[in-house]
Amino acid sequence: MALTIDDIYDKEFALKGGGYDRNDVDQFLDEICDEMTNMQDHIEKLEKALQQAQMETEAAKAAAQKAAPVVVKSEPVVSRTSETLEGILLSAQRLADEAVENAKNKAETIVKEAKEKADLIVDEARTEKESLSSELDTLRASVTEYKDGFLKMINKYKALLEAETL
16 A cells, blocks of 8 residues: 555554654654655656657657658659659658657656656655664663663662561
8 A cells, every 4th residue: 555645644643651742743744745745746747748748759750750751753843843842851851850859868868857856755765764763773772771770770679678677
């Protein structure tokens, strides 16, 4: 199941003992949601740009196909005109091919940049997760250490009390 922005907004944490500060957790989740919203907006913009580039590519291909050279046999005057038209059509074909190639290159660049940015965001999120996991482990160790020390102290005073009552 993919995690959505609404899942993060609606997430409730159980409070146990001292627990985490609910406001800090909520604030952090809001920041995550805002970042995810920004990423989704950016991805949508990139997808629209890619679609536009693909449409331009298709249009250029269609124009190139319509401009295919036509060979017509006729009189010498018509022949020169035909050669001129053929040259124009070949030039149009080259321009259409260049437009298609440029659109493909632009689309590839947009997709590549989007993937790089997405990879960077994922790497940053992993680093943050590792940092938070490390901090959580440290806090858990501190809790265990405090609990053990407190139990030792209670047992020590219990032993003292039992020794005095005898």
